Amino acid sequence: MCSSIHLLAIATFAARRAGEYVLANLHRRTDANAVHRLDVKHKLDVEAQEVATGIIRQAFPDHVIFGEESETGIPSADGYVWIIDPIDGTVNFFHGMHWWCSSVAVRHNGKALAGAVFLPQVNELFQATADGPALCNGMPIRVSGTASPELAAFATGMGKWRSEELAYRLLRAISDFAQRPRMFGSAAADMCMVAAGRMDGFFESGIHVWDMAAAGLIVERAGGTAEVLRAFPDGCLAVLATNGKLHAASRDVLLPILCEFG
Secondary structure, rough: OOOOHHHHHHHHHHHHHHHHHHHHHHHHOOOOOOOOOOOOOHHHHHHHHHHHHHHHHOOOOOOOEEEOOOOOOOOOOOOOOEEEEEEEEEEHHOOOOOOOOOEEEEEOEEEEEEEEEEEEEOEEEEEEEOOOOOOOOEOOOOOOOOHHHHHHHEEEEEOOOOOOHHHHHHHHHHHOOOOEEOOOOOOOHHHHHHHHOOOOOOOOEEEEEHHHHHHHHHHOOOOOEEEEEEEEOOOOEEEEEEEEOOOHHHHHHHHHHHOOOO
């Protein structure tokens, strides 16, 4: 069994190097393979994933590596599996916004052991292991103590690829439930804001395992709760992450709407 300290060191190094590679290529921010209404397929996504993969492969040549830009499907949960999101918030990056990150996590037999999320343009590094505290730039972080929904700030997104009606109903539900919904455009970074106590909750209905593998662990080690409310056949996930105090009430509001749409 690999030590969590060693796993975190490699996850951190890989996330940092991937983010730094992208940061060094800001002049190529519009260098995309394809631009769609709901997504951008960026050349730097592929290149940064190769950077992270090379670091992990050198340290653990026998481990499975899977990323957003991988051509194969999600691997079996058996053994060690590394999960990479080279640029989470690609649309933000493409438009020149600072809110994007690089994320690397490692799981063993399905359990997250270590994860790192690096936000290069705001110079923040979030880290956690399954047996240690959540950190931001080396300092322990903790979720907020907000217990009243009407005082809660919720980060969310508009995953309209499944159903525009579903997206609008979920947004309305969060708007009615919480004090303020906020859309920042990077699920992993948004979840880290929950871990740091800057947001009280996060929900999005159409993200993927690479978006939340590291950030979900960071939220939990900061004292919060991260949960997949629904896993859809196409691999999309409906994910709720909160400070814990708001989790049950948030779940009760959102899950019935998700269930109406199959």
